[in-house]
Amino acid sequence: MADFGGADLEAFRTEVRDWLAANYPAELKDPNAKTDPEAVWGGRAFDGASDPQVTWMQRMAEKGWTAPTWPKEYGGGGLSPAQARVLDQELAAGRYRPALLSFGLWMLGPVLLEYANEEQKKEHLPRIIQGKIRWCQGYSEPGAGSDLAGLQTKCEDKGDHWLINGSKIWTSYADKADWCFCLVRTDPSKKHEGISFVLIDMKTPGVETRPIRLISGESPFCETFFTDVKVPKGNLVGRLNGGWEIAKRLLQYERQNISAGFGEGGSAGGASGDLAQIAKTYLGLEGGRLADIDLRRRITENKMNFQALRQTIARSAAESKAGNGPSATTSIIKYAAAEFAKERSELMVEALGNQGLGWEGEGFAPLELTAVRGWLRTKANSIEGGTSEINLNVISKRVLGLPDPK
Template identity: 75%
Template sequence: MADFGASDLDAFRTEVREWLAANYPPELRDGGAPTDPEAIWGGRRFEGSDDPQIVWMRRVAERGWTAPSWPKEYGGAGLSREQARIIEKELAAGGYRVPLASFGVWMLGPVLLEYASEEQKREHLPKIVRGEIRWCQGYSEPGAGSDLASLQTRCEDAGEHWKINGQKVWTSYADKADWCFCLVRTDTSKKHEGISFVLIDMSSPGVETRPIRLISGESPFCETFFNDVLVPKNNLVGRVNGGWDIAKRLLQYERQNISGGFGAGGGAGGVAGDLAQVAKDYVGTDEEGRLEDADLRARITRNKMDVHALQLTMARIAAEQKASNGPSAVTSIVKYAAASFAQERSELMVEAMGSQGLGWSGEGFSPDELRATRGWLRSKGNSIEGGTSEVNLNVIAKRVLGLPDPK
């Protein structure tokens, strides 16, 4: 990629700003037209749709800006990281909706670029960029959560196909996904070295999903069952029994994405809004305009300082990655910290609201108060998703600090 100077970047920023203003659907800006909340994820169900979010997604994808740093031959725009960052900043500054939310963009695409065959890249990456396929992740199993490498979903050679049998759990949006990137066992005699990485069409016979209802009242996760599911041989990414290296790489991208979402605003699974102002509104202020409860004031201040330090750390890591090949084990540090701070922030939000932060439904509670309660419950999953905090601490100990295994 070209090395753009400051003047070139300024010109590009102007180009982006003008294009966004000229191409953003007025229905989204005015909020007058209804839009399906699932449209931001794209997928087969929106083929031919005139939903304003889908129209916006298509326009941005035509320029390759849904994955701006991916090569042009795979649907991206072939831009530098600096240019991609400008697009991200201008979207936020202009109050534009994110054009596409996609596990394909955040997790699968980067590992396909690194590990997939040329045929697989040309088949799947352009569809990811255009939001034509919605992906889910088939990793965790009932008996393989923190110890993911103990997974037992079997993948057997069935001639022209692979035959898959087994169960996954906590599969995000599996009931809405078109395809699944999945870890399977192709060798039962080895643990880590017996795992392969396959791509599964969720419309295949034998695939079944069952949503799981969470304590927050939502059902974003599913149980996923594979019963004699036949998968074409060319849907295996990388080499047979070489899936563990791909799995680890993808988890680094997942942790980076989860942490990035926290750094951008309200926190993973939490509630957006200025915590200090919310506390002042509910608790009150002293004669100097400070939060009246000194202890709560100190804890909120500490959380805001921690969050700011995390955001600076994330910016530094992003700058360091420019000279490296993608994310590293350092993402485990960021993910661990982001989960801790997000949970603390949600707890402080509910505490500041007092009894108004304990509403579930009915009259007497504002929409923000009800969201705070559910956001607090949802934040309990921050230390589990993308690798538990305990697993991330182990990664930090081994791969960042270089500590020996316990005897």
């Protein structure tokens, strides 16, 4: 592909548009086409599987467009930020399904590019781009959630390998993951300076996962246990006891991408659908407008907030792609996104009235049951990726420069 610059962006846009139209699997052109919902996450389970979603992922990966701005030498697209925006615009305009959803793309890959050695980059980045490995995050522990630096999962140097013992909690999709990027304690005499960042194959003997059932009825989070787990020395990323710096950087990427996953149309585990249209259907119209004046005002404010949020996320992403990386402002975005998503789901349930009280059984439409469960799921939005309270602390100290309370 030619290396298009400013004046040539429209030519690049045409090339992108033509390529997408020619390579999008015919089976997926039907908006109601059914695929395995897990296929978009990739991983060992879907390596070589005959699913149109996998075909789409493979074609985009061959192009490097699952990670469009990553260097070509690792399998990325090597696109400029401007070209990546064009690709995003054309994917949205054509209503193409995501080719790959991946913690490897959103969180691990960026820090590997920044902190990993060349051997680690060549081993892991191509497989992330190709969707061959599904990753999970081993951060929080039963006694180290908000105070993450208090983690106690022990990692001992055994000469030719690391030996890990301990447990993690709220490990998203650990039961489906192939590998885990994990924070471990390598020096018990120090807090922040005694943490390291290691990569663990989930098939290693001694690794066990147990899904946690949530009030929404789903089990996306897990407990993860490590019992005498042997990890190769080469799986340490960055310097020994230098994991806290990597952890903070990765959390910035995580918050940035969690925020990007929220949307006015409903996402990040919340209720889905057009809120205004659903409210009109259930509450009726008066003069062509939603009859409930107060609810109409609150829905309008929520839609305006989401519009402002999307523009802020786009601006933050552009600054990040320009080479600055994510900043502490991601905490502002994460906090706002969680609050707006919870508010939206509450408005949805309110608009449904009595039909927003269902859990299962006859008398409730699928949308109504999904709305209730989505509303319950959004309670986790203010916890995952750093609690809202911790994000407010980050904002006060690193954005506003406020002193610690006395």
